[in-house]
Amino acid sequence: xxxxxxxxxxxxxxxxxxxxxxxxxxxxxxxxxxxxxxxxxxxxxxxxxxxxxxxxxxxxxxxxxxxxxxxxxxxxxxxxxxxxxxxxxxxxxxxxxxxxxxxxxxxxxxxxxxxxxxxxxxxxxxxxxxxxxxxxxxxxxxxxxxxxxxxxxxxxxxxxxxxxxxxxxxxxxxxxxxxxxxxxxxxxxxxxxxxxxxxxxxxxxxxxxxxxxxxxxxxxxxxxxxxxxxxxxxxxxxxxxxxxxxxxxxxxxxxxxxxxxxxxxxxxxxxxxxxxxxxxxxxxxxxxxxxxxxxxxxxxxxxxxxxxxxxxxxxxxxxxxxxxxxxxxxxxxxxxxxxxxxxxxxxxxxxxx
Amino acid sequence: xxxxxxxxxxxxxxxxxxxxxxxxxxxxxxxxxxxxxxxxxxxxxxxxxxxxxxxxxxxxxxxxxxxxxxxxxxxxxxxxxxxxxxxxxxxxxxxxxxxxxxxxxxxxxxxxxxxxxxxxxxxxxxxxxxxxxxxxxxxxxxxxxxxxxxxxxxxxxxxxxxxxxxxxxxxxxxxxxxxxxxxxxxxxxxxxxxxxxxxxxxxxxxxxxxxxxxxxxxxxxxxxxxxxxxxxxxxxxxxxxxxxxxxxxxxxxxxxxxxxxxxxxxxxxxxxxxxxxxxxxxxxxxxxxxxxxxxxxxxxxxxxxxxxxxxxxxxxxxxxxxxxxxxxxxxxxxxxxxxxxxxxxxxxxxxxx
DNA sequence: TTGAAAGCGCTAACAA
DNA sequence: TTGTTAGCGCTTTCAA
Numbered sequence: 239x240x241x242x243x244x245x246x247x248x249x250x251x252x253x254x255x256x257x258x259x260x261x262x263x264x265x266x267x268x269x270x271x272x273x274x275x276x277x278x279x280x281x282x283x284x285x286x287x288x289x290x291x292x293x294x295x296x297x298x299x300x301x302x303x304x305x306x307x308x309x310x311x312x313x314x315x316x317x318x319x320x321x322x323x324x325x326x327x328x329x330x331x332x333x334x335x336x337x338x339x340x341x342x343x344x345x346x347x348x349x350x351x352x353x354x355x356x357x358x359x360x361x362x363x364x365x366x367x368x369x370x371x372x373x374x375x376x377x378x379x380x381x382x383x384x385x386x387x388x389x390x391x392x393x394x395x396x397x398x399x400x401x402x403x404x405x406x407x408x409x410x411x412x413x414x415x416x417x418x419x420x421x422x423x424x425x426x427x428x429x430x431x432x433x434x435x436x437x438x439x440x441x442x443x444x445x446x447x448x449x450x451x452x453x454x455x456x457x458x459x460x461x462x463x464x465x466x467x468x469x470x471x472x473x474x475x476x477x478x479x480x481x482x483x484x485x486x487x488x489x490x491x492x493x494x495x496x497x498x499x500x501x502x503x504x505x506x507x508x509x510x511x512x513x514x515x516x517x518x519x520x521x522x523x524x525x526x527x528x529x530x531x532x533x534x535x536x537x538x539x540x541x542x543x544x545x546x547x548x549x550x551x552x553x554x555x556x557x558x559x560x561x562x563x564x565x566x567x568x569x570x571x572x573x574x575x576x577x578x579x580x581x582x583x584x585x586x587x588x589x590x591x
Numbered sequence: 592x593x594x595x596x597x598x599x600x601x602x603x604x605x606x607x608x609x610x611x612x613x614x615x616x617x618x619x620x621x622x623x624x625x626x627x628x629x630x631x632x633x634x635x636x637x638x639x640x641x642x643x644x645x646x647x648x649x650x651x652x653x654x655x656x657x658x659x660x661x662x663x664x665x666x667x668x669x670x671x672x673x674x675x676x677x678x679x680x681x682x683x684x685x686x687x688x689x690x691x692x693x694x695x696x697x698x699x700x701x702x703x704x705x706x707x708x709x710x711x712x713x714x715x716x717x718x719x720x721x722x723x724x725x726x727x728x729x730x731x732x733x734x735x736x737x738x739x740x741x742x743x744x745x746x747x748x749x750x751x752x753x754x755x756x757x758x759x760x761x762x763x764x765x766x767x768x769x770x771x772x773x774x775x776x777x778x779x780x781x782x783x784x785x786x787x788x789x790x791x792x793x794x795x796x797x798x799x800x801x802x803x804x805x806x807x808x809x810x811x812x813x814x815x816x817x818x819x820x821x822x823x824x825x826x827x828x829x830x831x832x833x834x835x836x837x838x839x840x841x842x843x844x845x846x847x848x849x850x851x852x853x854x855x856x857x858x859x860x861x862x863x864x865x866x867x868x869x870x871x872x873x874x875x876x877x878x879x880x881x882x883x884x885x886x887x888x889x890x891x892x893x894x895x896x897x898x899x900x901x902x903x904x905x906x907x908x909x910x911x912x913x914x915x916x917x918x919x920x921x922x923x924x925x926x927x928x929x930x931x932x933x934x935x936x937x938x939x940x941x942x943x944x
Numbered sequence: 945t946t947g948a949a950a951g952c953g954c955t956a957a958c959a960a
Numbered sequence: 961t962t963g964t965t966a967g968c969g970c971t972t973t974c975a976a
Binding site for chain 2: 243244245246288289290291292293294295297298300303304316318319320322323324326328329330332333336337340345347348349350360363364367368369370393394395528529530531533534535536547
């Protein structure tokens with residue numbers, strides 16, 4: 239097979255155009271100090287020869303690697319892929335991230351890292367040393383892992399923290415969780431609901447708190463109480479079922495429930511069915527995530543759409559800009575929206591009909 | 592920000608261990624001619640310093656890039672991602688491909704290429720020149736695009752053609768389409784069906800033909816006719832609906848239908864509903880793909896599971912081995928399996944009940 | 945079995 | 961505005 243070498247290099251272009259390597263390099267990188275005529279001549283040679291710079295060589299000479307690394311939790315991601323239940327978090331990241339990368343001549347690479355192990359630093363450090371990415375996108379629960387953010391900061395690699403508002407190095411980004419929860423709550427209030435239950439996510443996700451806060455404050459603003467109407471889950475089905483049992487077992491049971499994940503929403507649906515409650519007649523239900531799964535339930539679920547693709551796209555842009563502009567001072571917020579489907583309806587005013 | 596350089600390089604390790612660069616290189620690459628004691632000493636320094644080789648530098652010096660490129664059709668992939676209907680083809684490729692890559696110190700990168708444009712060569716050529724991948728995985732409809740396979744062969748880059756049995760350069764791989772279609776057909780025959788319709792995929796996918804052939808030969812072996820019971824679609828919903836209308840409109844309508852994609856199967860379900868046919872009582876239905884979507888229909892669909900993850904995993908292994916071993920002479924076949932759910936049932940013997 | 949030298953393709957720094 | 965030089969981190973010769 240022999241060693242594969244670049245077929246067309248900067249040298250070929252330089253020779254063809256009759257200029258120095260440096261001039262070609264300047265044209266490639268769109269740098270100033272090249273006369274238009276010169277630029278045109280070089281570009282013609284580039285096109286003629288079909289030259290494309292090697293990112294390995296570019297990286298070697300101290301320039302960019304044109305690589306953005308998206309770090310996801312290993313166990314969670316693999317579990318989702320194996321379950322084949324249609325969760326498309328990764329796909330949406332790719333949709334937003336890859337396409338935006340492509341627009342700028344970058345590539346996005348997914349890396350799975352085990353959050354809960356004690357060798358996070360080793361794993362991530364190895365990926366960074368091997369790939370030398372120009373930017374890193376962190377997703378929860380990595381976004382607030384100080385072992386990770388510390389390492390990245392130390393290495394001077396720009397990174398985005400999706401789902402984090404914390405101060406500190408890196409670009410904080412959120413999907414407007416508080417706002418979104420309020421959106422869902424207001425929707426239910428408009429439908430006449432007054433007792434609206436909430437199933438929160440686990441405490442180690444900051445966004446769990448933000449969502450709770452959005453729900454509670456929306457209720458308060460409307461003059462209703464949130465007291466005793468919040469249960470915590472871990473985003474999984476089982477925990478959602480337990481939470482639903484507790485909420486629906488209350489003497490003053492809620493007439494609507496907001497679940498912080500689609501799995502927990504499915505659990506609510508199931509528990510309601512077992513208890514003979516009709517959704518949406520007896521119980522309205524709003525889910526977070528809006529992953530494909532919620533369209534196929536009976537009824538299809540009203541859901542908060544998490545703007546994952548838009549957030550990933552924005553993250554890539556900010557990361558690429560990071561070499562010039564400083565990171566935004568405030569957390570970057572991409573707002574989600576409410577998608578109304580069949581699981582929410584007017585509250586029954588009279589307990590009878 | 593300044594230029595980011597590798598923090599720990601082979602030089603540091605060499606200095607720490609008191610040996611030459613070359614010796615360290617030999618240890619990294621597990622090459623012979625290193626005394627065990629020496630190897631141990633070097634390895635100790637590597638571990639101590641947390642050294643990880645830069646793939647850019649490795650690639651530069653004519654060695655591997657440790658990159659495997661998975662080429663998918665741009666429009667198809669983006670459409671799937673945007674539709675958010677749970678198709679997880681990409682996820683399954685990542686599941687099989689990425690994890691296997693990781694086991695061998697490789698990374699997998701997805702690249703979207705526009706098949707139908709006239710600049711396929713330019714697009715793919717650019718990706719190859721930029722990334723210098725050690726191997727490429729082609730998925731349909733790229734697998735049998737001679738512009739692509741020709742380019743890859745010319746550049747001497749090992750590649751796998753998923754969904755292709757053709758002779759020629761590259762590793763041909765199939766997911767056992769003929770066998771799978773037979774599996775589905777035999778399942779229906781065992782349930783007592785004799786008139787089994789088939790909705791084929793488009794002609795430019797070789798696998799469309801293989802599936803047809805599996806279905807037809809299974810029918811023939813059982814002594815039944817396939818005459819007039821095959822309609823062609825394009826894998827999409829609309830085409831499936833048209834095909835279903837034609838099949839169910841026959842005077843001797845089939846009592847069971849096999850659809851070559853889940854979208855077409857959904858269409859059959861819809862057409863059956865419109866015609867007042869109960870699935871599975873009046874009509875049995877088997878789908879290809881087994882993507883998440885088919886579990887959420889009413890009833891859930893019996894489906895052929897395409898072993899995408901396993902195939903991607905095997906492709907990666909073969910590609911990595913390609914530098915040593917020659918490619919397999921015969922097409923590599925990873926068989927799928929039938930997942931029985933609620934859309935198939937016994938054929939009614941009497942037309943009455 | 946080990947080491948020294950050369951060079952991969954490119955860019956930063958400097959010189960003209 | 962353009963060109964020259966040196967060097968990135970590594971592996972491949974080739975020599976010891």
